[in-house]
Amino acid sequence: MADIPRRATHRTAKLASLPLGVAGRLAAGWGKRLTGQNPAEISAEVSAKTAEQLFAVLGQLKGGAMKFGQALSVFEAAVPDEMAGPYREALTKLQSAAPPMPASSVHRVLDEQLGRAWRKRFAEFDDTPAAAASIGQVHRATWHDGREVAVKVQYPGADEALRSDLRQLMRFSRLFQSLAPGAEVKPLLAELQDRMVEELDYRTEADNQRAFAKVFHGDDDVRVPAVVASAPKVVVTEWVTGKPYARIIADGDRAERDAAGRLLAEFHYSAPARVGLLHADPHPGNFMLLPDGKLGVIDFGAVSRLPDGLPPTFGRMIRLALEDRPAELLDLLRAERFVQGDREIQAEDVLAYLAPFVDPARTPTFHFTRRWLQRQAERVGDLRSPDFRTGRSLNLPPDYLLIHRVTLGATGILCQLDAEVGARDIIASWQPGFSD
Structure with missing residues (x-):
């Protein structure tokens, strides 16, 4: 256990290196401007290099840093095309990779x-991890009754690491704002902090998954793997195999995307x-398209009740909208505490601001594209635009924060997929208040 303080110092040093690296690139950018180079090209170059460093650091860490990177990953679709390359590459790595835990440590946790006598519960157990999660890693195994299972094992010291990472990331939240234009990053971090204790106990995750698996058992469209066994730092579930959404985003055909x-x-x-x-961890690593055409869903550590x-x-x-x-929309927003205090705000401006939530319901089928999401991000992130001023006057009540973030996250994945979806009928079927 003597190496834990050293590891913590190492993690802190890596995170602390982020603002120093960004400051150096900004200084270099100003130097290039003084020599007459194009400001827009310089800004794109600085943003791209910042993304590379940010996710290179986050990708080497576990705990809160990786979890935060995964939460941001769905906003990749909002990043302008000319600087999306480094983001996309680094984010893809974050969604599926982390340094593996040695087999001896895995056995000790088990x-x-x-x-x-845990080995007697398995007919086979593969010591090489099949995947990495933010606070644990997944091993493929065969249960004693012959079922193929996934064994998620929490990293030793994950609880301390998670708290340490999130404390550090709260200090640097302004650096991440460019990754989610128009989004408030600090509330996202605060929300992750609030939920980390619940996610650290895999028994809670197992209970969440059991609830989903029970309801979706035999469903025509969704498969949730059954929970086989659980403990505070280990959860065993049925293994599912399919095409991950990250691969569909990268090379899927039109039928797969839709x-x-x-x-x-x-x-x-x-x-x-x-x-x-509500499944509250929307990033492509948690979803896959199964051979029978169903949606496979994994990782139920974060839910909203x-x-x-x-x-x-x-x-x-x-x-x-x-x-x-x-006028009625503004009255509703004031009544539900979406408008800050007695701020003056124009009803028509609110109508325009809500486009990301309203546009998909305007037509029977909506094409979710990166360019559409980029335009929404540009509108609300431009300091000179009415939408930016409107956003400053709006407030997201705490009880709506997670739902809002998950909806935006799901929208981000739909745009990464470039999917055409009959969203209006889906919203009409399941969103209370829409058809009333």
Whole structure:
């Protein structure tokens, strides 16, 4: 255990290197401007190099740093095309890779969590990890009854690392703003901090997954692997094999993209009504298209508890915007505490600001594209635009924060997929308040 302080110092040093590297590139950028080079090209170059360094560092860490990077990864679709290359490459690595834990450490955790006779519970166990999660890694194995299973084992010291990473990242939150234009990064970090204790106990994750698996058992469109066994730092679930969404994003054909998009949108909107829970970790590593055409969903560490389903306020907002009733929309936003204090705000400006949530419901089928999302990000992120001023006057009540973030995250994946989806019918079927 003597190496834990050294590892913590190493992690802190890596995270602390981020602002220093950014400061150096900004200084170099100013130097190039003084010599007459194009400011837009310089800004793109600085942003791209910042992305490379940021995700190179985050990718070498586990815990909160990797979790934060995964949470940001769905916003990659909003990054302008001329600087998206480094983001895309680094984010793809974050979604699926981390330094592996040695087999001896894995065995020690299994001894502690499943008992020293844990090997008798498995017919086979592969010591080489099949995948990495933010606070653990996954091993493929065969259960004693012959079932293929996934064994998620938490990294020793993950709890301390998670807290340390998030404390450090809160200090540097301004550096990450360019990765999610128009989004508030600090509330995202605060939300991750609030939920980390719950996610550290795999028994809670197992309970969440059991609830989803029970409801979706035998479903025509969704498969949630059954939980086989669980402990505070180990969870064993049925193994599922499919084409990960990251691969569909990279090289999927039109049929795959549209099918993947439809399944994800349906799952996102229907789960709160069907399960009373919202899967709250939307990044491509948690979804796959199975050989039978179903959506495979994994990783239920983060959920939002919605026993009454999605709140009807969101549905009413979309409906009022679609029906071009700005005054009523503004009244609703004030009543539900979406407008800060007594801020003066124009009803028509609010109507324009809500486009990312309203546009997909305007037509029977909507084409989610990176360019569409980039335009939305540019509008709300431009200091000179009315949308930026509108955003400064709006407030997201804490009880809506997670739903908002997950909806934006799911939208980001749909845009990465370049999917054409009949979103209006899905919203009408599952979003309370939309058809009332």
